[in-house]
Amino acid sequence: MADNKIIVLKDISVSFDSEVILNNLNLYIKDGEFVTFLGPSGCGKTTTLRIIGGFVTPDKGDVLFNTKKINNLPPHKREVNTIFQKYALFPHLNVYENVAFGMRVQKKGENEIRNTVHEMLKMVNLSGYENRNVNSLSGGQQQRIAIARALANRPKVLLLDEPLGALDLKLRKDMQVELKNIQQKTGITFIFVTHDQEEALSMSDTVVVMDKGEIQQVGTPLDIYNEPKNAFVADFIGESNILDGIMHENYLVEFAGKKFDCLDCGFGKMEPVDVVIRPEDIEVVEPEKGHICGLVTSVTFKGVHYEIIVDVNGFKWMIQSTEVQNPGDKIGMILQPDDIHIMKKSKYSGAFGDYSAFSDEMYEEQHNKPITEEE
Amino acid sequence: MKSKSINIPYILWIGIFIVVPLILVLLFAFTDSSGNFTIENIINVGNYASVFVRSIWLGLIATVICVILGYPMAYALSKIAPNMQEFMIVLLMLPMWMNFLLRTYAWMTILENNGLLNRLLMFIGIGQVNLINTSGAVVLGMVYNFLPYMILPIYTIISRIDNRIIEAAQDLGASRRKVFSKIILPLSIPGVISGITMVFVPAVSTFIISKMLGGGANILIGDLIEMQFLGSSYNPNLGSAISLVLMILIMICMGIMNQFDHEDNSMGGMII
Structure with a gap:
């Protein structure tokens, strides 16, 4: 398992006009994996993808493909293919010729081309579209052609640069499932770039969370969600309440003025830490029964659940609950040991996790909109 | 309602300066000097067939040379640094700020028998080589004067090609040469077509260039028409008839060109 690394990035640094885009990045990608680079815009995820594709040459560091160094190999000689943002189909060619393009430049036989094009179009459910003008297709269909075109080259690795960004929500969900199916069917390594955390969690085998040109965490979607390494990851992946805490001893942490049992150990005695509590893990009870109690400041209906902001001594918590609460009420909150996750302090400590600003926004939104969603 | 009232000045403009003159040309072409209907003028145009052939032939040569010179220039222009591009475009346009006549006069002094070049x-x-008063000098004058009209539309269309499309082609295995022949060239055909139109039409109907650089032996249609209105052989009816035939010929040429354009768009996949 350990030696099937298809791509290795070693000490990669890139800057454009003295602005650092990637800072000493180290990463390997295993053959056959579905890997997602996840991060906010400007985090360097697309640049990393373009380095693998051959469109950006790193200032420092090495790119290895099957243990061969490919730093200076031009894009057309690499065994990777890319699905670009907005698809970049060839507007002067029809669907058939778009898909056939890669094979044509490699001078494949006409029979092979025809068979492959039909096979690819069948895979993306667009059989019969061979003679259509690509400009007449919908966004979703163009997306599928782009996939067919890239896969027709039989790449070892497929790079996908926010390919679903231009699609509407419903189509996006369908394409997520479809892409995952194609990946499993073909066994090709997929490297997917997105800023959508839900997309990343639902599709990937491995998620690489990036920010400011650095990798913040690499892990399975479950690891990333349940065991975020720092406040940035915790905040970026889903909603989270992040509080300052002190680790008294193994399995005992103090935050919000109380001591709690937890499942974490290995920290120094009385070490300051960040404590993460996911809003859906908090149980709401009567004020006197809770570990902590606070004042409900806002309630927003989100479809599946209510988003409840609770003020506890000035710190605004977020709770996601299927039961509605009323603003102005006092409620209690119960935190079980496995709801509490402890992280080491990082440069992101204190930057996230308090929903004060968020609840102000909510407040304004509610007062600007004529229809409130409170009951 | 509002948009209609905005249209009125333009409709008036088109009516007074385009439609009425065209009708006048038509009217003159089909009447004699006393105003009676006749098709004699049109028949007489046939006497000048050799002038037509020469005009179209020289115009064609000039257009082909403009494509051959202009395309690489436009391509190179679109590939240099953006701020340099602006500067180069200004350089390209600079001669056009000077009077057309003056530029052609300049060529006269260069090509004359005891001019600069000789x-x-x-x-x-x-x-000494005889340069002036040859058809070559006329073609040179056309190319010199009309080359920017070839470069600009091609440059515009090449620089508008989405870079991602080029990257996609590279990504799929196309080398630089293949990217050019399979992506950039076919996508720039519309620019070449409009360049050809913008060079061919004025080149065919020019009269100053041929008069100054071609001498008496290289009369073109433009000169012929000018003579009917201003020259010794005053005959506006024949002049109108010649203009009419020229217009129709150019329209046919453009029609054929546009056919090519359409074919390229839909059949693009077949160019391999």
Whole structure:
């Protein structure tokens, strides 16, 4: 398992006009994996993808493909293919010729081309579209052609640069499932770039969370969600309440003025830490029964659940609950040991996790909109 | 309602300066000097067939040379640094700020028998060469004057090609040469077509260039028409008839060109 690394990035640094885009990045990608680079815009995820594709040459560091160094190999000689943002189909060619393009430049036989094009179009459910003008297709269909075109080259690795960004929500969900199916069917390594955390969690085998040109965490979607390494990851992946805490001893942490049992150990005695509590893990009870109690400041209906902001001594918590609460009420909150996750302090400590600003926004939104969603 | 009232000045403009003159041309072409209907003028145009052939032939040569010179120039222009591009475009346009006549006069003094070029040739020992008053000089004048009209539309269309499309082609295995022949060239055809239109039409109907650089032996349609209105052989009816035939010929040429354009768009996949 350990030696099937298809791509290795070693000490990669890139800057454009003295602005650092990637800072000493180290990463390997295993053959056959579905890997997602996840991060906010400007985090360097697309640049990393373009380095693998051959469109950006790193200032420092090495790119290895099957243990061969490919730093200076031009894009057309690499065994990777890319699905670009907005698809970049060839507007002067029809669907058939778009898909056939890669094979044509490699001078494949006409029979092979025809068979492959039909096979690819069948895979993306667009059989019969061979003679259509690509400009007449919908966004979703163009997306599928782009996939067919890239896969027709039989790449070892497929790079996908926010390919679903231009699609509407419903189509996006369908394409997520479809892409995952194609990946499993073909066994090709997929490297997917997105800023959508839900997309990343639902599709990937491995998620690489990036920010400011650095990798913040690499892990399975479950690891990333349940065991975020720092406040940035915790905040970026889903909603989270992040509080300052002190680790008294193994399995005992103090935050919000109380001591709690937890499942974490290995920290120094009385070490300051960040404590993460996911809003859906908090149980709401009567004020006197809770570990902590606070004042409900806002309630927003989100479809599946209510988003409840609770003020506890000035710190605004977020709770996601299927039961509605009323603003102005006092409620209690119960935190079980496995709801509490402890992280080491990082440069992101204190930057996230308090929903004060968020609840102000909510407040304004509610007062600007004529229809409130409170009951 | 509002948009209609905005249209009125333009409709008036088109009516007064385009439709009415065209009707006048039509009217003159089909009447004699006393105003009676006749098709004699149109028949007489046939006497000048050789002038038509020469005009179209020289215009065609000039257009082809403009494509050959202009395309690489436009391509190179679109590939240099953006701020340099602006500067180069200004350089390209600079001669166009000067009067057309003046530019052609300048070529006259260069090409004359004891002009700049011949003096240089004599100096290096080649001896005098007859340059002025040849059809070559006329083509040179056309190319010089109309080349920017070829470069600009091609440049515009090449620089508008989405870079991601080029990257996609590279990504799929196309080398630089393949990217050019399979992506950039076919996508720039519309620019070439409009360049050809913008060079061919004025080149065919020019009269100053041929008069100044071609001498009496290289009369073009433009000169012929001018003569009917201003020259010794005053005959506006024949002049109108010649104009009409020229217009129709150019329209047919453009129609054929556009056919090519359409074919390229839909059949693009077949160019391999």
